[in-house]
Every structure is written in C-alpha cells, then in structure tokens.
Amino acid sequence: MWKDHLLTAKQLSRGDVETVLDRAGEIAADPEAVRGRLDGRLLGLLFFEPSTRTKMSFETAAKRLGGGVVDMGSVESSSVKKGESLADTVRVIEGYADALVLRHPSQGAATMASEFVDVPIINAGDGAGHHPTQTLLDLYTIRETAGLDGLSIGIMGDLKYGRTVHSLAHALTNFDVHQHFVSPESLRLPRSVRYDLHQAGANVREHEDLSAVLPTLDVLYVTRIQRERFPDENEYHAIAGEYRIDADVLADAPEDLAIMHPLPRVDEIAPEVDETAHARYFEQAHNGVPVRMALLDLMLP
Ligand code: NCD
Numbered sequence: 001m002w003k004d005h006l007l008t009a010k011q012l013s014r015g016d017v018e019t020v021l022d023r024a025g026e027i028a029a030d031p032e033a034v035r036g037r038l039d040g041r042l043l044g045l046l047f048f049e050p051s052t053r054t055k056m057s058f059e060t061a062a063k064r065l066g067g068g069v070v071d072m073g074s075v076e077s078s079s080v081k082k083g084e085s086l087a088d089t090v091r092v093i094e095g096y097a098d099a100l101v102l103r104h105p106s107q108g109a110a111t112m113a114s115e116f117v118d119v120p121i122i123n124a125g126d127g128a129g130h131h132p133t134q135t136l137l138d139l140y141t142i143r144e145t146a147g148l149d150g151l152s153i154g155i156m157g158d159l160k161y162g163r164t165v166h167s168l169a170h171a172l173t174n175f176d177v178h179q180h181f182v183s184p185e186s187l188r189l190p191r192s193v194r195y196d197l198h199q200a201g202a203n204v205r206e207h208e209d210l211s212a213v214l215p216t217l218d219v220l221y222v223t224r225i226q227r228e229r230f231p232d233e234n235e236y237h238a239i240a241g242e243y244r245i246d247a248d249v250l251a252d253a254p255e256d257l258a259i260m261h262p263l264p265r266v267d268e269i270a271p272e273v274d275e276t277a278h279a280r281y282f283e284q285a286h287n288g289v290p291v292r293m294a295l296l297d298l299m300l301p
Helices: 014-029 053-064 086-093 109-114 132-146 163-172 191-199 233-239 271-275 281-286 288-299
Strands: 042-047 068-071 099-104 121-126 151-156 177-182 203-207 219-222 258-260
Touching: 014 132, 014 288, 042 053, 042 086, 053 068, 053 099, 053 121, 053 132, 053 288, 086 099, 086 109, 099 109, 109 121, 121 132, 132 151, 132 163, 132 219, 132 258, 132 281, 132 288, 151 163, 163 177, 163 191, 191 203, 258 281, 281 288
Parallel strands: 042 068, 042 099, 099 121, 151 177, 151 219, 177 203, 219 258
Antiparallel strands: none
C-alpha cells in the first residue's frame, strides 16, 4: 500500500487497487464486520469547490464506520474568505481531525497541502489534475461489471480538463485494457498525460468520432464538459452537447456495453438511457460508499 497520503492515481499500483477493491467488496458484503472501526475518529472535509457525491459519500463512509466528520463548510463561510492560505488552513484543521479530504480548484493543491501536515490527506479533486478516489470506485464498478483485464474501454468527453479521466487513464495502465479516447481535438488528453501513458506502455488510441469504435467497446465512460475550467465561455458553447449519448447512438452499441459517468451529468447522457441495461452510473455513484469505507479502513491507523 502507498504511504500516508492518496494524492494522484499515478501512485496506485495494481496491487494497491486490488487491495482497496477487495476490501470494498468485503465491506459491501458484510458492513457489520467494520462497524465501530473508526470509533472516536474524525475526518476533516475541506471542499473549496462544489461537491455532492464525493463529500456526502465520504461523510457516509466515515459515519458507517462509527467515525464522524468536521466540515469546513463553504468557502464563503470560512476564513478562506479573509485571505487565509491553504497551507495555514490545513495546518489548523489537522489539529481537529485524523485525516483530511481536500477538494480544491488548483491543480497540485493536495500534493502541496500534504507537505504541511502529518495526518493523511486524500485528494478529492485538484482542479484539472486528479481524482483518485473516484477512480477507485470507477474501477470497482468496472470490475463488478466486466472484470478488469482484456477490456476495451472508451473514455469520452472533456479529456483535457476532466480530472476523473486523468486518474482513470493512469490507473488503467495497471491492467490489460485498450483505452479509446474520444473527444474533439480541442479537448484531447493533455500532452503530459499522453506522455505518461506512453511511458507506462499503455494501449491507447485517440478518436474524434465515437461511431467507429463504439461497436468494439465493453465500457463507455462519459464525462461532463468542465465548464468551470473553460477560459472562454464561447468555446464552451461551441463544444457542449456535441458528444452526447442517446437511444440513436446506442443502436450501434454492443448489447452488454456498460455506460458509466462520474456524475453530475448535464446533457451528455439522455434520460432515456437511464432505462436501458447499459446504464451503470447510479450504481457507480453508490459504490462510492463501500470504496471510501475501504480507503478509510486501510489508511487510518
Ligand atoms: C467529478 C469531479 O468533481 O471531478 N465529480 C465527481 O466527483 N463525481 C466530475 C465532474 O464534476 O464532472
């Protein structure tokens, strides 16, 4: 297992991923076995960006393990508003909590914060950087659905700013999978991520058009265009809605194609898809609880 902090998916070996997913599977099968595991422990929640699933599922996980949370609340109501630095904020809150979960708009924020504290820091999203705990629940869902080797996985949408994509792509290099990246040219994977995937010997192809590759896929991971990270609103409008999954698109999909999405979705997946056997995104979001329970169980002494 990794030491101390969970900062990017790059630090996850195949063994690490399997350890977390196996533990999550055990917890999902028998939640009673970990009742009271975090008795008297507190998890600090520091969310400098909006969150529904990540924050609530960490809170649920901590409470289901018998622990509690201390929540910084919104940036608007915290001393961040008075100009406090992130380094000072985490140094203070480490005195209140046994581990910190941090989401921040700046890439590298969790790594920077980890240099100032001794308690474990879990990166819950750093700008357009990484989101490793999302990746673990994505991999858990993929493994439940189709196993994790010998797969062809399409990853579509905002590959440039999408941190869930960057983390998932890195973590998948541990497995025998073909990764097909589908996006407009302007939202291609960043060069640094492409370089890392190449260095890791990943089997990667890039496409601008989903139709050519759709019939070969086992999993299609759809992502939201990250509007909040677009420097130019016009550029956002030019692209939003272009890469959308609906019943027509699915006419050419394999029968057992699993469609995933980290959520929230905006228009990328039409509501009619929810009723099909392809839809896995709500189950995926629910898997955040056992996976984050497993992480807290493994990371907290
Ligand atoms: C994602 C995120 O915050 O990066 N949400 C999540 O944690 N499930 C995806 C997104 O916001 O598009």
